[in-house]
Structure formats: structure tokens, C-alpha cells
Amino acid sequence: MTIMGLEEYKGVYVFAQQVDNVLDGVAFELIGKGKDLAKDLNTTVTAVLLGYKVEALADQLAEYGADKVIVVDDPELEVYRTEPYAHALSTVINTYKPEIMLVGATAIGRDLGPTVSARVATGLTADCTQLEIGDFPLVPVPGKENEQKHNQLLMTRPAFGGNTIATIACPDNRPQMATVRPGVMQKIAKIAGAKANVEKCDVKFEKNNRYVEILEVVKAVKNVANIMDAKILVSGGRGVGSKENFAILDDLAEVLHGTVSCSRAVVENGWQPQDLQVGQTGKTVRPQIYFAIGISGAIQHVAGMEDSDLIVAINKDEDAPIFDVADIGLVGDLNKVVPALTAALKAELANK
Amino acid sequence: MKVIVCIKQVPDTAGGVQFNPDGTLNRAAMLTIMNPDDKAGLEAALRLKEQYGAEVTVVTMGLPKADDMLREALAMGADKAILITDRRLGGADTWATSSTIAAGLRNLDYDLVITGRQAIDGDTAQVGPQIAEHLGLPVISYAQDIKIEGDSVVVQRQYEDRYHVLKAKLPALVTCLSELNDPRYMTPGGIFDAYEKEVTVWSRDDLKDLDDANIGLAGSPTKIAKASDKVRKGAGEKFTGSPDELVEVLVGKFKEKHII
Numbered sequence: 001m002t003i004m005g006l007e008e009y010k011g012v013y014v015f016a017q018q019v020d021n022v023l024d025g026v027a028f029e030l031i032g033k034g035k036d037l038a039k040d041l042n043t044t045v046t047a048v049l050l051g052y053k054v055e056a057l058a059d060q061l062a063e064y065g066a067d068k069v070i071v072v073d074d075p076e077l078e079v080y081r082t083e084p085y086a087h088a089l090s091t092v093i094n095t096y097k098p099e100i101m102l103v104g105a106t107a108i109g110r111d112l113g114p115t116v117s118a119r120v121a122t123g124l125t126a127d128c129t130q131l132e133i134g135d136f137p138l139v140p141v142p143g144k145e146n147e148q149k150h151n152q153l154l155m156t157r158p159a160f161g162g163n164t165i166a167t168i169a170c171p172d173n174r175p176q177m178a179t180v181r182p183g184v185m186q187k188i189a190k191i192a193g194a195k196a197n198v199e200k201c202d203v204k205f206e207k208n209n210r211y212v213e214i215l216e217v218v219k220a221v222k223n224v225a226n227i228m229d230a231k232i233l234v235s236g237g238r239g240v241g242s243k244e245n246f247a248i249l250d251d252l253a254e255v256l257h258g259t260v261s262c263s264r265a266v267v268e269n270g271w272q273p274q275d276l277q278v279g280q281t282g283k284t285v286r287p288q289i290y291f292a293i294g295i296s297g298a299i300q301h302v303a304g305m306e307d308s309d310l311i312v313a314i315n316k317d318e319d320a321p322i323f324d325v326a327d328i329g330l331v332g333d334l335n336k337v338v339p340a341l342t343a344a345l346k347a348e349l350a351n352k
Numbered sequence: 353m354k355v356i357v358c359i360k361q362v363p364d365t366a367g368g369v370q371f372n373p374d375g376t377l378n379r380a381a382m383l384t385i386m387n388p389d390d391k392a393g394l395e396a397a398l399r400l401k402e403q404y405g406a407e408v409t410v411v412t413m414g415l416p417k418a419d420d421m422l423r424e425a426l427a428m429g430a431d432k433a434i435l436i437t438d439r440r441l442g443g444a445d446t447w448a449t450s451s452t453i454a455a456g457l458r459n460l461d462y463d464l465v466i467t468g469r470q471a472i473d474g475d476t477a478q479v480g481p482q483i484a485e486h487l488g489l490p491v492i493s494y495a496q497d498i499k500i501e502g503d504s505v506v507v508q509r510q511y512e513d514r515y516h517v518l519k520a521k522l523p524a525l526v527t528c529l530s531e532l533n534d535p536r537y538m539t540p541g542g543i544f545d546a547y548e549k550e551v552t553v554w555s556r557d558d559l560k561d562l563d564d565a566n567i568g569l570a571g572s573p574t575k576i577a578k579a580s581d582k583v584r585k586g587a588g589e590k591f592t593g594s595p596d597e598l599v600e601v602l603v604g605k606f607k608e609k610h611i612i
Contacts, residue, residue, distance in 0.1 A: 019511075079516070081518075082481070082490075082491050082492075082493070083490065086485075106512065107493075107494055107510065107511040107512055108511070110477045110478075110493070111477075111481055111491070111493040111494070113478070114446065114476075114477070114478035114479075114480075114481040114482045114485075115481045115482070115484070115485050115491065117447070117478075117482070118447065118450065118481070118482040118485035118486060119485055121447075121573075122447075122573055123445060123447055123572070123573030123574035124446065124447075124476075124478060124574070125574055126446075126474070126475065126476035126477065126478055127475060127476070136575065136577055137577060138577050138578060154577060158475075159473065159474055159475055160363070160472070160473055160475075164579060164580065164581055165579070165580060166576055166578065166579040166580075167576070167577040167578040167579070168574050168575065168576055168577060169574070169575050169577050170573050170574050170575070171575060172573065173573040209488070209489075209490060209521055210488065210489070210490040210491075211490070212490050212492060212518045212519060212520040213518065213519040213520075214516055214517070214518060215506065215517040215518065215519055216516065216517035217514060217516050217517075218514055218515050218516075218517070219513060219514040226512060226513075229512050289611065310609070310611075311588075312602065314598075318590070318592065323587055323590050324586075324587045325587065326587065326588055326590070327588035327589070328588055328589055328591070328601075328602060328605055329587070329588065329589065329590035329591065330590075330591055330598040330601070330602060331590060331591065331592040331598075332592070332593070332594075332595055332598050333595065336595035337595045337598050337599065340595045340596060340598075340599045341599045341602060341603075344599045344600075344603050345603065345606075345612065348603060348607075348612050349612060
């Protein structure tokens with residue numbers, strides 16, 4: 001599948017996800033990454049804002065670096081539904097012809113991205129954790145040096161539950177589309193007071209069979225936190241000793257606005273619900289900080305958390321395998337270290 | 353009512369991962385299971401069969417050995433099984449895969465198509481919505497509950513902090529989460545029957561409405577530049593000392609990293 005006129009496609013575009021007229025943090029992260037890519041390509045970053053009565057959000061996108069904001073404002077876009085959003089984003093793509101289109105790998109983006117990529121007939125790489133501009137193939141094929149393409153978006157992503165990583169290109173189709181994991185890319189420092197260069201895009205919506213009806217919106221699905229979305233996880237294992245003793249983990253999590261999770265042994269002992277289990281038979285998590293407290297570090301557990309940005313292990317057994325993957329290992333009694341840590345962090349944060 | 357469930361045979365990630373020289377997966381060399389989200393989709397379909405007498409057809413695209421997985425689906429209670437297999441379809445990305453499966457579904461009658469949200473090998477969550485796009489069906493992703501009401505399907509669609517109850521006119525496509533249900537086991541009688549039943553095998557030539565430009569490795573817009581086993585990072589720093597000393601070290605590190 002190849003399309004002609006690839007050179008017509010210009011600029012880095014990012015989907016600025018909003019829900020209830022509040023921008024999602026991933027929108028700013030995508031702009032931040034987009035700026036790096038745009039610099040290499042000598043182009044600009046455009047945010048695409050879809051919704052109803054959302055134009056007031058455009059300046060926030062400028063404050064985080066968007067050179068331009070394209071707004072599609074329509075009552076059909078008030079609450080996310082696949083069809084009107086896919087139609088709006090596809091129309092923007094077909095109108096403006098971006099070279100790169102980034103979407104957050106959220107529950108919305110992972111539905112919108114595939115639908116739009118199929119509609120505009122291009123490739124999509126899911127859940128990217130690294131994006132850069134480079135050559136494809138990475139190394140020219142001998143005798144075919146002139147076939148190597150430059151200035152391509154190279155999209156790197158984990159697969160097989162983190163067992164492998166792959167770098168993917170989309171050399172013959174445009175835009176080059178990626179969904180990007182939230183929390184991975186960096187937003188730029190806020191440029192307070194920046195005003196957006198807004199361009200309104202008029203999209204016509206015609207109801208068809210693909211429009212679904214929203215019967216109900218139910219917020220706060222579960223009383224159990226979604227550990228896959230947590231930026232900080234305070235995870236306990238068998239070493240915590242009892243259901244009651246998880247209170248010291250709750251306290252640490254509260255100070256850091258984190259969430260408590262656990263190992264399989266904890267679930268088997270009935271100390272925590274299965275929804276909080278990290279590991280091969282639980283969930284794969286990738287928080288910014290993962291505290292492994294009283295967790296020995298069986299490979300099945302490690303497989304579910306080793307991609308965390310920073311791993312802090314607290315364990316009294318200095319030979320515990322968890323220390324092999326921890327960035328910072330503290331050999332000590334969790335019953336003493338954890339409360340002391342909570343108190344120290346509370347004091348530090350109170351001084352801010 | 354006719355329900356199609358798209359299922360995929362995936363490598364059991366516990367069994368290690370192997371690659372072909374071109375960077376694509378060497379699926380033939382790995383132990384396999386029915387993808388968990390797809391299995392939940394099959395279970396959802398089998399419950400519709402019990403409630404409404406729906407006819408359940410499972411469809412897969414894969415290697416000939418995916419026959420095993422289709423037999424498992426039949427033993428669980430599926431009525432028909434179709435295997436789309438052809439060397440020309442190998443190395444497909446999600447665009448080529450969804451184009452191919454959509455072409456297969458055009459050969460069939462259906463009211464509802466169910467897929468898993470995502471497969472544990474690629475984790476993309478793309479093929480379901482892309483099949484819907486190729487077939488012009490309404491799509492509801494991330495289903496945590498599926499009901500039929502008259503000529504519509506009513507689905508609880510999960511988001512990070514909420515769910516929406518959505519209603520789509522049939523025919524429609526729903527992608528479901530493994531949390532949707534606990535799939536049943538095969539019954540001894542079911543296993544016996546499964547080997548009596550016929551698995552329909554389609555090659556590329558049985559898929560009429562499909563352009564050669566959209567299949568297999570060559571028809572895939574995304575290309576693998578590099579793939580490798582993950583390099584596991586080594587151990588970091590390890591500290592011993594009194595609780596207060598350990599806390600001081602950690603708070604210092606957090607300050608260094610601008611965490612606090």
C-alpha cells in the first residue's frame with residue numbers, strides 16, 4: 001500500500017485530548033515531544049483540539065508549546081464517541097496533510113487512532129515509548145543506498161508484555177501515525193500567558209449507522225484504583241506480613257499521591273484484591289516510581305514492573321532478586337524504613 | 353442471530369520469544385494459547401448463544417497450527433470455525449491483518465462481530481477497530497459488559513475513570529476486555545465433538561474483495577526497522593544502614609532527581 005505525493009505532507013500534529021473540557025496531560029507531553037521532532041524536521045507543532053465549547057483551552061496548548069491550534073467545535077463532539085471524533089480528525093488530516101500525527105495511547109486514543117489510521121489509509125504504531133527522526137532502513141542495503149529514506153519517524157515500542165522492543169517506520173504512507181504512552185514524554189516548561197494561534201476547521205457531521213447512542217455516563221468506575229494509570233505505585237509483597245500492615249504502605253502512597261499495588265502472594269493471602277496485582281498474571285505497570293516493599297522479585301513479578309522509570313526496593317533480605325532490577329535498593333526492615341520514609345517525605349513536602 | 357468472534361493464537365509470553373531474520377516474529381517456534389481478551393469475547397458470544405440461540409462462528413488468521421485453537425473454541429461451544437491461512441498473508445501489520453480479516457467476514461452473514469481488545473503479543477488494540485472501519489460498522493471498544501436489546505447491542509465501554517453505556521444498531525463490532533467474564537472450560541463431550549467438526553480453511557484466493565496491495569508484509573504500511581529481546585537493565589545502587597540512614601539516602605536521591 002503506497003500513496004503518491006508524500007512530500008505534500010508537512011508538520012507535526014498532535015491530538016489534544018480533552019474530557020469534560022479538561023485537557024489530558026498527555027496532550028502537553030505530545031506537544032513537548034512534537035517540538036523535538038519538529039526541530040529535526042525544521043517544521044512546527046500543531047495541536048488538534050476536538051470538542052464542544054473547547055476553544056478556551058487553546059491557550060493552554062500554546063503555553064506548552066503548540067505553534068498552532070486547529071479547533072473543531074461542534075455539539076456532536078461534546079462527549080467522546082468513535083465516529084464523530086474519527087470523522088473530525090480524519091477531516092483535519094485530509095485537509096492539512098500532516099507529516100506526523102501523534103495521539104495519546106489512552107482509552108480514547110487507542111480507539112480513535114486505529115479508526116482514523118484505517119480511514120486515511122496509513123500505518124499506525126501503538127503505545128510508543130520513544131520517537132525520533134532517522135533513516136529507514138537504519139543501515140542502507142548494499143547496492144540500494146539511494147533507496148534509504150531520510151527524515152523518517154522511527155517509533156519504538158515494547159511488545160510481548162515488555163519482553164521485546166521494536167522500532168517501526170512508516171516509509172511509504174502519510175501521515176506517520178503513532179499512539180504514545182502517557183507519562184513517557186516530557187512536556188516543556190510552561191510559557192505562561194502564551195496565546196494560541198487558532199484556526200477553526202469547519203467539519204460537517206452527518207449521522208450514519210456508525211454513530212452510537214450514549215445512554216449513560218458513569219464516573220469513577222470502581223473503588224479500586226487503576227494501577228496501570230498510576231504515576232507512583234507503592235507495591236507490597238509477602239514481606240508486608242498482613243492485611244492490616246498494608247496501612248503503612250497506604251500512608252506512604254497518600255503522601256506521594258500514589259496508589260498501592262501488590263504481588264501475587266498478597267492476593268493469594270487475601271490481603272488485597274486481584275485488581276491491584278502486578279506481574280505476569282496481574283497487570284503490567286510502568287509508573288514513574290515503583291516502590292517494591294517486601295517483594296522478593298520473582299521473574300513473574302519483575303515482568304510486570306521492570307519498565308518503571310525508577311524502581312525503589314525495600315527488603316531485609318540483601319540477596320533478594322528484586323535488588324537486581326532496582327535502581328535504588330534499601331536493605332532494611334520495612335516496618336521501620338517505610339514509616340520513617342513517610343514521615344521524612346511529609347516533612348520535605350510541607351516545606352515546599 | 354449470528355455472532356462472529358475473531359480470535360488469535362498468540363505465543364505464551366512465559367515461553368520466550370523468537371524472531372525471524374527479517375525482524376518479524378517466528379511464531380512457529382513458540383508455544384501458543386488463545387489470546388485472553390479473545391477468549392473472553394468467545395465466552396461473551398457463547399452466553400449470547402445460551403440466551404438467544406445465537407450461532408457462533410470463530411474466525412482466525414494465522415498459521416495452519418491455529419487449527420488447535422479453533423478446536424478449543426469448538427470444544428467450548430462455538431458452532432463453526434474458519435481458518436484464514438496463506439503464506440501470502442504472512443508478516444502482516446494491523447492494516448494488512450484487518451484488511452484481510454474484513455475480507456473474510458464479507459464472505460459471512462453476521463449481526464455482531466466480537467474481537468478481543470488486544471492480543472498479548474502485539475498489544476496494539478488496533479485490529480478490532482480497523483476491521484470495523486473496513487466493514488463500515490459501528491465500533492465499541494473496551495467492552496466490560498455486552499447485552500442485546502432488540503436490534504441493538506448495549507455495551508458498557510470502559511475508560512480510565514468512568515464507563516459509558518453505549519447503544520449501537522446491529523450489525524456492530526465490539527472489542528472486549530478479559531475482565532468481561534471468566535471463560536468456561538472445554539467439556540469432555542465438547543472436545544470429542546470438536547474433532548468431529550470441520551474447520552473451514554480459506555486461502556487468499558477465497559477472499560474476493562481484497563487488493564493484493566493490502567496484504568502480507570508487502571502490503572503493510574508499517575515496517576520493522578529493528579526488533580530485539582529486551583535488554584534487561586542491571587542492578588542499581590544498594591544501600592545498607594539504619595532506617596534513618598536509609599531514608600536519608602532515598603530522600604537525597606529523590607531531591608537529586610527532582611522528584612521532591
